[in-house]
Amino acid sequence: MDRAEKKEAVATLHEVFSKTSVVVVAHYSGLTVAQMQNLRKQMKLAGARVQVAKNRLAKIALEGTDVASVGSLLKGPALIAYSDDPVAAPKVAVAFAKDYEKFVLLGGAMGKTALNVDGIKSLATLPSLDELRAKLLGLLQAPATKLAQLSTAPAAKLARVFGAYASKDAA
Template identity: 35%
Template structure:
């Protein structure tokens, strides 16, 4: 029989799964409290890294419709529940794991799809949305940027040329009509 405290824990973990766009299952055996604190900080405010009980997590994952962790819930387990930029969080986890070999990335899910450790590493290798936006914003805000000059030139050309382009076919048609009778009059009759 489940105790009320365990039921509450399962409900909380289930809610974390449902509210997250991604989650990564890790084994943290041998990491110190200070290292775990550093890891949590490196993941950012939109990622909740929490130590979980395997049995309760298995129940919560099934309740949330997630099968990515089947067979993976053994040993000291912690999960990163990612609500923000999944790429940045995956990068934070993989970078930390490179520096701290005791952190083992086991499995995860991303937007409803199961992922193994190598797929999580592939996700981490992508450029995060924040970096993409910063890069694009940096290009567009640079006053001497060639891209800005091209975009501004195209915009001006479209603004200036749009009415003229719409009127041009009508003017050409009128000119063609005027030229046609003149051409017929100039042609001698046989």
């Protein structure tokens, strides 16, 4: 790489580190090209990205960002996985590490919070943003669904429901 390419790489990485919400660092030594392509494919499907960069350039790009704490993890053949969704990159990285023992998680950062391997694993167990939205939508729709079911129920069932609420309030 010549000097101009290095400056461009640092600028690109700095922009990524500034905008992303979570960064995961892992060693990938010993993985085949097919396995790396599989990792990239899984990350892309989850809305995350994987990037292999020179450690020195990545450390320079980390300066002045919220995720600067991962700089100490960049030793040896390290890759960086990142995503806007705080759960996407850790979830895929943890699942991939279970399948391939040569893929070793080192740690990461979520905003200004540095994460060790256990922190990455616990972050991976949380539901994604889309799952949380679906649950919230289900909770919002549930009362309307129950009201619709009550309005279509026979009058006897409706009377029993009112009676049950009246006895509940009296107790």
